[in-house]
Amino acid sequence: MGKRAVFLDRDDTLIVNVPYLGDPSLVELMPGAAAAVQELRRQNLTLIVISNQSGVGRGLITKEQVRAVDSRMEELLGGGPIFARYGHCFAAPGDPYDEYRKPSPKMIQEAASTLSIDLSQSFMVGNRLSDIQSGQNAGCRTILLKLCVPADELQDASRLATYSATDWPAAVNWILQKA
Numbered sequence: 680m681g682k683r684a685v686f687l688d689r690d691d692t693l694i695v696n697v698p699y700l701g702d703p704s705l706v707e708l709m710p711g712a713a714a715a716v717q718e719l720r721r722q723n724l725t726l727i728v729i730s731n732q733s734g735v736g737r738g739l740i741t742k743e744q745v746r747a748v749d750s751r752m753e754e755l756l757g758g759g760p761i762f763a764r765y766g767h768c769f770a771a772p773g774d775p776y777d778e779y780r781k782p783s784p785k786m787i788q789e790a791a792s793t794l795s796i797d798l799s800q801s802f803m804v805g806n807r808l809s810d811i812q813s814g815q816n817a818g819c820r821t822i823l824l825k826l827c828v829p830a831d832e833l834q835d836a837s838r839l840a841t842y843s844a845t846d847w848p849a850a851v852n853w854i855l856q857k858a
């Protein structure tokens with residue numbers, strides 16, 4: 680049997696979204712994120728980041744800057760390694776490889792096949808409609824974390840998600856009940 684995983688969006692899910700963030704000193708955790716990832720790890724869930732970072736493809740930031748931000752995030756979350764893998768799509772819309780961008784399930788599917796993860800026993804957590812779509816397209820249960828959802832996506836994302844969580848403790852409780 681494959682491993683169970685929680686796929687996690689990064690911006691406005693784990694850290695506060697700063698558009699095209701390349702400066703690790705500006706990384707700030709979302710409320711409850713550190714306790715949430717530590718609890719999920721204690722329960723032996725494999726944690727994987729799934730994030731569109733089109734700022735690279737747009738020439739605004741480098742991959743090295745994205746990795747520096749990720750490292751700072753892991754440090755603030757309590758020290759690593761916390762994530763088994765990072766799925767980043769660096770393409771801007773229209774670029775080669777942009778078919779990996781969420782709402783595509785490709786980044787989730789690639790991580791699952793590399794790490795022997797059972798997608799039907801796994802979860803995707805995010806704050807955007809495209810996060811919920813990518814998780815659903817991959818065959819995961821999906822959690823809309825409602826800390827920071829764009830107003831024009833809230834209704835569709837809430838309807839599509841398996842569960843809508845008002846905050847991180849609610850999301851973790853639900854996952855641990857279903858896992």
Ligand SMILES: [Mg+2]
Pocket residue numbers: 688689690691692805806807
């Ligand atoms: Mg996000």
